[in-house]
Amino acid sequence: MLGIGTITRKVFGTPNDRKVKATRPLVEKINALETEYEALDDAGLIAKTEEFRSRLTGGESLDDILPEAFANCREAARRALGLRAFDVQLMGGIFLHQGNIAEMKTGEGKTLVATFPAYLNALAGPVHIVTVNDYLARRDAEWMGKVYGALGLTTGVVYPRQPDEEKKSAYAADITYATNNELGFDYLRDNMKSELNQMAQRGHVFAIVDEVDSILIDEARTPLIISGPAQDRSQLYDSIDRVIPELKDEFYSLDEKTRNVTFTDEGNEFLEERLAQLGLIEEGRTLYDPESTTIVHHLSQGLRAHKLYQKDKDYIVRDGEVILIDEFTGRMMPGRRLSDGLHQAIEAKEGVKIQPENVTLASVTFQNYFRLYDKLSGMTGTATTEAEEFAEIYGLGVVEVPTNKPIARMDEDDQVYRTAREKYAAIVEEIRKAHEKGQPVLVGTTSIEKSEMLSQHLQQEGLPHNVLNARQHEKEAQIVGDAGLPGAVTIATNMAGRGTDIKLGGNVEFKVMEALAADPDGNPDEIRARIEAEHADTENKVIEAGGLFVLATERHESRRIDNQLRGRSGRQGDPGRSVFYLSLEDDLMRIFGSDRLDNVLGKLGMQEGEAIVHPWVNKSLERAQAKVEGRNFDIRKQLLKFDDVMNDQRKVVFSQRREIMEAEDVTEITQDMRHQVIDDLVDTYCPPKSYADQWNLEGLYAACIEKLGVEVPVMSWGEEDGVDQEIVRERIEEASDKHMEEKAAAFGPDTMRQIEKQVLLQTIDGKWRDHLLTLEHLRSVVGFRGYAQRDPLNEYKTESFQLFQNMLDGLREDVTEKLAQIRPMTDEQRRELMEELQRQQARATDAAAAEKPATPQPAGAGAPPDKAPAAASGTPYPEPTQPGATVAEREPLVEGFDENDPATWGNPGRNEACPCGSGKKFKHCHGRLT
Known part of the structure; x- marks a missing residue:
């Protein structure tokens, strides 16, 4: 008797069926336009792109032009690549445009699918296509760039250690391919820059994430961190x-x-x-x-x-x-x-x-980075098992896109052995049988160690094979491309996100490239025709042998990873077979309760080398995997909850930095900070509701010199009648504002604006770095609060907010103090400083010649003789534009300077070159703390 749910699904269809059905009218519209777009010449396709852009400017939406844009893109792909997209690929593109995850089986052409929503959305703003490795980013950008080029769009690719100008050019393209790591790191790097024109990314409008489960689920437990040595x-x-x-x-x-x-x-x-x-x-x-x-x-x-x-x-x-x-x-x-x-x-x-060890300079989790995008979508062969997490964390729905042809692969029940020895003996025998009948075998392992151990077993049996793991990653595409040859045996450590399909009979493109490399003078068309004819015969042999045989040596913690391996067989309606060989000594079985199963098997009287094969075993294993997946989800959720606290603070700091970089003049910001510092000073030394004879005027006088750089006659104010805290505050503000106006006049307005901006940015960065370290320490200890029946997350939220407030208070004080203490040099001081720097440079050069490795030059050494360094204190303030205007030490230079007499050195900054001429920083020489 059928259940109510089953009957309902038969009558109304599943939610997924209804989503698929809803796209069919759009697909029919696209197909109806095909003849019209085929009639356009190449220039006509590009003209359509400009027409679409003008229509968007005129008020139409992306949804309004979707059928025409997809039809234009399909025709461009047909001309540029010789590929005409199937209807199911158009469906996948529609789901991606709508901000969903399109689950498409291996071999269904996800790389081409991404071009449709990428083209449509690039008409309105920059699009990022995210891949799992640099090889795929480069390959896809070059391959699909031909399609975008035929449509009049530009394509860029981002890769590690890319020159800044090239990186900025890649992000300036309409469509940019990059790995998730590089996108995240570039976001952090951009928010460490001091000028807007140094930033590379142009916002976060739309991203398509390939292998979305790998990037947004598997790698989400590890935050991206930019760090410096400690x-x-x-x-x-x-x-x-x-x-x-x-x-x-x-x-x-x-x-x-x-x-x-x-x-x-x-x-x-x-x-x-x-x-x-x-x-x-x-x-x-x-x-x-x-x-x-x-x-x-x-x-x-x-x-x-x-x-x-x-x-x-x-x-x-x-x-x-x-x-x-x-x-x-x-x-x-x-x-x-x-x-x-x-x-x-x-x-x-x-x-x-x-x-x-390193200290954190900036960090972000993948969850919070990808949630920056206005619209996010993704593609993978396996996402359904993680649909709950995608919905809860990213607000993404998962839609299963039908395959172009029915799946013909046979998925057999797991074979469970009592010991690993018995299991591997059975695996070797099964591989031998498949190899002898010409059936290619893909063997999945969970570690390099196990793949190499299995390789040794096969060598002892004289079975030829290839091993694909981290040691052979340079040959990855070639090994995967040959894995479909008759009788080929390929051992692979995890097949997730390889980006290269295993085609029955081998990969024609690789064979053509090899033939052309061997015979550069040969006719490419003839070579291709010969290889394609040979390939057809080889493919038929493999099909007759049963197609690709996927043999997994172990279950992974995640069902999704197992499904990715299994999905390598049976692409595009090809025949295939898959089976998992397990033992009670496997990690998953051992950790998650194999004792009971071992007792059952012992009572059944299983013989040496005999396996138990039953659907119940599959079900129990899937339940164990589901438990692990649930636990991992909880770990990621908990990580995200803690990072969300930091993320709110990160957004405030990064947006504040951007506002400062965008501002022409930050005087108002620094003045507000200064006035807040004055408020705090007055409240500290002249507390509200206190009498004048209770005020600490000596402390206030000293604090005004230290924090504001001004001497104000506060001692006498306490003796005046009618002077209250507000009057004291106003007088200090007036004196401080006047002091900064005089300083600005001495430096020149333009130079002063530059200095204020750089001091602000550098102080924010320093405070943020310290704050990140403090939060790391708080995170490491807050978990123990649970023993006192207090929620660690709430404790973290409360204390991190207080720490953030403290950071902002410290920021105001530091900026105010730094700006109050800088002053322009006189021409005489500039000349003396340059002479001293030249002497230090000469000494450092002599030391470098005498020692190996060379000692580092002091700050400022090597500066051209006609220019003083930007800041004598070692702080990288901008090069001043007016003669005689630069930043000097915090304290006035002492007359009669003698490098052998510390009494004449004044008060050097701790990061400056030591005045003794040693070439070391002051803090490492005469200023060393004892």
Whole structure:
């Protein structure tokens, strides 16, 4: 008997069916226009683009011109690439334009699908197409750029370490291809720039994310961070690393599910004694003392490095460097590092050079970056399992687009063995059978280590094969392209987002390129015709053998990753087969309750080499995977909740920076800051509702000199009748404003405006960096508030808001103080300073010649003799435009300067070159704190 839900779906269709049905009238309109657009010449296609733009300016919407724009794009693609889009590809393009995720199976042509909404939306503003790696960004930009070029649009591509001008040009294009990492980093870099014309991105209007599940789900747990080097603690990491191998199992507890470690009481006792012997903690001190916090943190990270991070699975060591491996794609991630000292702990474990830790200069999560876009959409072969997360975090709906041809692949039930040994023996035998009958096999593994172990088994059996993992990533496209040849065996570590289809019989384009490279003088048309004829025969052989056989050696934590692997077979209606081989020793089975299943199998009396195959097993595994996915979703949600707090503050700071850069004159901003500082000073030293004889006028006098750079006769004001706090405030404001007006006149208005803007931006950046570090520390300790029955998130919100208020207060004070203390140099002071800098440069040059490596030159060394450095204090203020007007030290130069007599040096800034001429900064020389 059918259930009510089943009957309802049969009568009304599923919600997905209704969405698909709603696009059919649009697709019919596009098809009806095909003949009209085929009749246009090449110039006519470009003229249509201009017509569409003028219609949009005239008040029509993108939806109004969608059928015509899609018809124009389809014709351009047919001419430029020889590809005519199927109706289902047009559907996918419509869903993307509407701000949805289009779930399209592997081989359905997602790359071409993106051109339709990209073209339509680029008529109104910049479009970003996001890919998972640089290879795909370049390939797709070059490939699909032919389509956009035929339509009169420009295409750009962004890649790592790109020259600034080239990057700005790429973002200036109508359609820009880039990886998610580069887009996020460029957003952060732009908000660290000091001039508007240095910024690259032109806003966030519309983005199409390829492999959207990989980018917005899998990578969303890790925030993007731009960092700078911090204190070198390599010796501490080495010391800790010597202790970790001495720990017995009973000294710590390990939770593989949450990837956490904790020390037991026995472990704490052992560590306290051992660390005291090594001099890492003082005798009699415990690990519970506040002073031991850093050591405990490093011990935990060292233990995680040894017990939770495995070489050739989570990272590889190449050229003396620890390089992380993306757990979802199996690719190396050079330049990416684990935070909180974990990467350094792994470097100590592997005995390679330990790189210094970094401090965060700017950071953003992918969730909050992509939520900047006015409209967001995405494509993937597998999104349905994560539909809830897409809807909740990004407001994106998921629509399954029908395949162009029915799927003919057979998905078999999982085969479960008791031991990994039995499983791998069965896998090798299954590969042998497929290879002998000419069926190509794609073998999916979950780590480099397992792929290489399986490769050794196949070598022992004499079975030829290719291995695709992080070590062979340079040959990736070639290996994947050949994976469909008769009898080919390809072992791949995660197939997510490879971007290259496995075509039965091999990839014709690769074969043509190889043939042309081997015979440059040959006729390209003849070579292509010969290869295509050979390919047709080869393809038929593979089809007769059953198509591509996907054999997975393990279940992944996520069903989506398994589905991506399975989806490599059966593209465009091709035949195919897929099966998963599992054992009770697999990570997923072992962590998520294989004991009970092992007991059941033992009672059933299973023989050596025998597998259990039953739909119930599949269902129980899917439930286990769903639990893991749910837990990971919770982790990402929690990360986002904390980052949302910071994101609100980030938006305020970044928008304030932009306002400052856009402003012609920021005098009003700095004046408001100065007046707020004065309000605070008066409230502090002349508290409200107090009498004049209770005021601290001496403190107020000193504070006005320090913070405002003015001497005001506040001592006498307390003796005047009728002087209250408001009068004191007004008089200080008047004196301070007059002081700054005189300063502006001395510098010249233009130079003063430049200085004010640069001081504002640099102070904001410095305060924001410090604030980020403070928030990191708060995040690390706020979780313990849960033990006191207080919600850590609410605690974080409350305290981070207070810290943000403190940051803004400190910002006003710092800006006011810096601007109050700068002053123009006299011609004589300029001449003396240049002579001193030239002497320092000469000494630094001599030192460089005498020592290897060369010692760094002091700030300002090497400046042309006709120009003083922008700021004697080392602060990069703009080069002044008036003669004799630059920024000098904070205190007046002392007459009779003698580099051998510190009494004549005045008060040098801590980051300035030391006046003694050593070439070191003052803080590292005579100004060193003792």
